[in-house]
Amino acid sequence: MDVLLEFNSVSVSFYEEKVIENLSFSLKQGDVIALLGPSGCGKTTILNITSGLIDPTRGKVSLHTKKFGYVFQEPRLLPWRTVIDNILFVMREKNKTDKKQKAIEILRMVSLDHVANYYPSKLSGGMKQRVSIARALATHPELILMDEPFSALDPKLKYELQQDVIQLIDENHIGIIYVTHDPLEALRLADRIVVLSSQGCSIIHEMKIAKKRNERDYEFLTQVEIELRKWVGGI
Numbered sequence: 271m272d273v274l275l276e277f278n279s280v281s282v283s284f285y286e287e288k289v290i291e292n293l294s295f296s297l298k299q300g301d302v303i304a305l306l307g308p309s310g311c312g313k314t315t316i317l318n319i320t321s322g323l324i325d326p327t328r329g330k331v332s333l334h335t336k337k338f339g340y341v342f343q344e345p346r347l348l349p350w351r352t353v354i355d356n357i358l359f360v361m362r363e364k365n366k367t368d369k370k371q372k373a374i375e376i377l378r379m380v381s382l383d384h385v386a387n388y389y390p391s392k393l394s395g396g397m398k399q400r401v402s403i404a405r406a407l408a409t410h411p412e413l414i415l416m417d418e419p420f421s422a423l424d425p426k427l428k429y430e431l432q433q434d435v436i437q438l439i440d441e442n443h444i445g446i447i448y449v450t451h452d453p454l455e456a457l458r459l460a461d462r463i464v465v466l467s468s469q470g471c472s473i474i475h476e477m478k479i480a481k482k483r484n485e486r487d488y489e490f491l492t493q494v495e496i497e498l499r500k501w502v503g504g505i
């Protein structure tokens with residue numbers, strides 16, 4: 271399997287503050303890694319380094335694909351464009367009819383084709399976040415960076431969108447780095463959970479989850495959550 275991303279002894283400081291110290295990990299095609307850590311430990315910084323928004327102070331980051339999407343905590347849609355135009359905006363396809371057809375198919379994947387011509391202001395928070403996931407998918411990414419994409423949503427909507435993401439992961443074989451505070455969310459979505467410390471964002475525990483996502487029932491999740499919480503502490 272191809273490696274998409276490698277962090278080798280990466281450190282990041284902002285002014286005098288050391289945020290990340292000596293972090294190493296890698297991600298292969300189709301791998302879903304959840305980064306679980308306390309607020310302010312540097313999870314978003316890891317995504318920003320991966321996407322090239324920030325340079326590491328020391329160490330090396332190798333991103334072996336140019337095809338990646340970023341789903342932010344807030345949807346960040348262009349308010350003056352309709353839902354479909356937000357999707358078309360990021361697509362590279364040349365043929366206009368094909369392009370529109372593909373955009374509609376992507377919206378159908380997140381059950382939003384019926385609001386294709388709405389402006390973002392007419393959508394609920396959950397719908398906006400679905401559009402931003404669709405927009406990330408529209409670039410045919412090999413890797414998607416997701417920064418607590420559902421943290422602002424109510425539990426029911428959060429659960430439904432997690433189900434959408436699980437389906438997208440299983441159907442599209444995309445590598446994902448998923449940042450969250452929520453151990454249960456990490457357990458439902460990821461193949462591998464990386465627990466980060468508050469100091470220096472170092473890895474304090476890694477958990478591999480061999481069971482398929484659609485076979486992780488309540489009993490399994492409860493059992494593993496107890497194990498994971500021993501490492502997560504006060505997150």
Ligand SMILES: Nc1ncnc2c1ncn2[C@@H]1O[C@H](COP(=O)(O)OP(=O)(O)OP(=O)(O)O)[C@@H](O)[C@H]1O
Pocket residue numbers: 284289307308309310311312313314315316
């Ligand atoms: N561009 C920047 N300039 C200066 N300091 C920064 C910058 N980006 C992040 N920081 C600092 O780095 C630390 C880690 O921030 P980061 O957003 O990566 O944490 P986080 O784990 O994602 O937090 P949260 O879970 O609350 O979103 C914080 O102290 C933050 O203030």
